Amino acid sequence: MNDLIKRSITGILFVAVIVGATLAGYLYFAGLFLVILALTIWEFYSVANHGATNLVKPTSAFIVSIAMYAAPLAFQLSFKWVVISVGLYTLGSIAIIVSELFYTKSNPLHSWSLFITGQAYIVIPFTLLNAMNVLFDHHILLAFFVLIWAYDSGAYLVGITFGKHRLLERVSPKKSWEGAVGGWLVTCGVSLIFAHYVPSLSSMAWLGYATIVAVVGTFGDLIESLMKRTLQIKDSGKILPGHGGMLDRFDSLLLTTPVIFIYLLFLLKVM
Numbered sequence: 001m002n003d004l005i006k007r008s009i010t011g012i013l014f015v016a017v018i019v020g021a022t023l024a025g026y027l028y029f030a031g032l033f034l035v036i037l038a039l040t041i042w043e044f045y046s047v048a049n050h051g052a053t054n055l056v057k058p059t060s061a062f063i064v065s066i067a068m069y070a071a072p073l074a075f076q077l078s079f080k081w082v083v084i085s086v087g088l089y090t091l092g093s094i095a096i097i098v099s100e101l102f103y104t105k106s107n108p109l110h111s112w113s114l115f116i117t118g119q120a121y122i123v124i125p126f127t128l129l130n131a132m133n134v135l136f137d138h139h140i141l142l143a144f145f146v147l148i149w150a151y152d153s154g155a156y157l158v159g160i161t162f163g164k165h166r167l168l169e170r171v172s173p174k175k176s177w178e179g180a181v182g183g184w185l186v187t188c189g190v191s192l193i194f195a196h197y198v199p200s201l202s203s204m205a206w207l208g209y210a211t212i213v214a215v216v217g218t219f220g221d222l223i224e225s226l227m228k229r230t231l232q233i234k235d236s237g238k239i240l241p242g243h244g245g246m247l248d249r250f251d252s253l254l255l256t257t258p259v260i261f262i263y264l265l266f267l268l269k270v271m
Contacts, residue, residue, distance in 0.1 A: 158182025
């Protein structure tokens with residue numbers, strides 16, 4: 001099976017699973033992204049340590065992150081459970097930091113910085129994605145994924161056809177300004193389709209949604225490219241045939257989610 005067929009099959013299954021979970025209800029979505037969170041954390045710590053991560057560290061980081069990830073679901077019960085979730089997360093994080101006192105062959109500064117970076121880069125975005133799942137209409141959440149996919153596809157197709165001016169060649173030699181602008185225009189077009197069918201946001205708000213996805217998503221992609229270039233690796237993993245790893249697949253989403261969450265919170269005034 002050649003790479004193009006492998007990539008296409010993986011892409012179709014990937015989209016189908018996410019769309020299905022989004023439309024099925026918030027518990028299905030939360031369950032799916034809990035699995036994705038586990039895989040992404042494992043991959044991040046493995047990649048950051050050049051594949052030599054001690055088994056305990058990513059496992060501990062994931063167990064602790066469950067408490068934070070569950071906070072939006074706890075919101076459905078009562079605020080008391082949100083406080084409990086955040087409290088458990090805080091205590092677990094402190095325990096991981098303190099545990100470095102008992103490792104004789106570790107680099108504590110490296111471990112602490114790596115743990116905190118993983119939480120900020122992966123756990124917080126996936127937690128806020130789960131909060132979007134709880135707080136907002138599932139069509140608005142579905143639009144988030146569709147707009148990211150629209151931008152990626154538009155930027156790729158326009159870039160390989162018309163791309164001449166490199167966006168940031170030192171970090172990602174293949175990305176071009178033409179691709180970025182083309183991807184943004186495609187994303188804006190798709191957002192106006194959503195504006196027609198999901199009137200809870202105005203057309204201008206949908207265009208703002210698309211612009212955030214395009215601009216912040218590009219930075220997310222470039223940041224992951226910089227990480228891989230620094231570590232001298234081609235892909236962050238091999239779990240998705242033809243697509244690389246979880247970080248390769250969710251790089252745009254990780255940086256965009258916090259910004260989109262604040263944007264929608266402000267527009268929809270749900271709290």
